[in-house]
Amino acid sequence: MRVSFHGAARCVTGSCHLVEAGGKKFLVDCGMFQGRDDLGQENSHPLGFDPREISAVLLTHAHLDHCGRLPLLLKGGFQGPIIATPATRDLTAIVLMDAAHILQEHSERQLRHHEHAPSPLYSLVDVFDTMRCFQNTARYGETISLAPGVEATFRNAGHILGSASVQITERAGNARTRILFSGDLGSSGRSFLLPSDPPSDSDVVVMETTYGDRNHRSYTDSTAELRSIISETFRKGGTVLIPTFALERTQELLFLFRKWDLEGFFPEGSRIFLDSPMAIRSTDVFERYADAFDGEIKDLLARQVDPFHFDRLTLARSSDDSRRINEFRGPAIILAGSGMLSGGRMMFHIEREIGNARSTLAFVGYQSEGTLGREIVDGARTVKIFGQEREVHINRAMINGFSAHGDQRDLLDWCRKMAVPELSILVHGEKRSMEGFRKVLPQIGWNQVILPEMGESRELPSRPL
DSSP: OEEEESSSSSSSSOOOEEEEETTEEEEEOOOOOOSTTTTSHHHHSOOSSOGGGEEEEEOOOOOHHHHTTHHHHHHTTOOSOEEEOHHHHHHHHHHHHHHHHHHHHHHHHHHHHSSOOOOOSOOHHHHHHHHTTOOEEOOTTOEEEEETTEEEEEEEOOSSTTOEEEEEEEEETTEEEEEEEOOSOOOTTSSSBOOOOOOSOOSEEEEEOTBTTOOOOOHHHHHHHHHHHHHHHHHHTOEEEEEOOTTTHHHHHHHHHHHHHHTTOSOTTOEEEEEOHHHHHHHHHHTTOGGGBOHHHHHHHHTTOOSSOOTTEEEOOSHHHHHHGGGOOSOEEEEESOTTSSSSTHHHHHHHHTTOTTSEEEEOSOOOTTSHHHHHHTTOSEEEETTEEEEOOSEEEEOGGGOSSOBHHHHHHHHHTSOOOSEEEEESSOHHHHHHHHHHGGGGTOOOEEOOOTTOEEEOOOEEO
8 A cells, every 4th residue: 555645745735645555546635725826826736646547535524625626636537436424525515616606706806807817727517527426425434345455434533514534444465554544633622513533443644733733722711702802892893703614613603602692692783694605505504414413502403493593693695695794883793704814705894894993803713824814813914905905903813712623632632542553644734733743642652753745655564464
């Protein structure tokens, strides 16, 4: 067995790993690189392998940095199946359609300002073609045959709805090799989804390290901080802007706001706007999978009580709905994409409020290097929005206890559930987070650790049966 890395190697996004086993080639994820250039050049570069040679794709979850280049894979000649959990399949359709829409809008905007503009990376038609490849669905714990002597097992990763870690096993003669791809791992601080459940033993583990060098603030402290920010902003007469990821973070916040509304926290006349068609459609999908949730949400869904909608919430489905938000003059919270300010409807609200010292921009998720969100979090005094330089006067807050990514403590706990592998490979993290996690792994006996370069290929160790 051999593995090579074509994304998320010494960076956070673009997850894409190639496994050669049983004379076949398989991909684990094919995600988009995200940052200032996520609409163009970096994602249009060659994939690093021939898509026509890939027998199947094993998709860990539906975030864009894990599924966003799947249509490009098909455009390059891939004809095999894409295997994922049912929830991941349903959410991927929403994510890719939204991406195609944003790519088209970006291309049209470029064309208005330049005589020549690059064509979109892919279209809605390409997305429809991609979704036809989702012929096989994977259930947690179920073994799927990929080729003679090669099989895969999906395990709950606890990250977002449908997320999975994937173990690939190759048996050849009297030897066996097992490689586990963590996918993105969930945080233990919240009672939202069921917790991660890795297999007990793997020879090689490829794992994410997004927060490998630090621990999150507690969920209780984070919710208290968000309440305080909302109260103070409303007192000053401002608006709270929350750039949010459409999958899970939005649903978690809606559930939280629903509870606070029942407690009488929000002032009379205040509104909460969800300005994201993608998040609205994703919420509908979440309500189909009651068994995936933990605690109170599972109980509500089982009793057919809606955990995400309430009277104070306004859903902005259309562009006209989005523009009408500007007419509201009372205390308001606006949830909109994208989570890293790399596009989406939140950009229009940011444009309006960036100079308003009474309003607050509250980040509740990871901000990747090279994104506008990261610039603002890092304290930039001026930023460029729609090509115009703007001064930043809006208050800013970073609340990391809401992250769907496990922190260093969570990652170590996940590792402790398994036997020590012969080799661990760290991906999906900035240099400081990967190096920070590499330093603590020996504490639990994981001494053989590497950080691969982009395009690096390694033959994997096998064990006698």
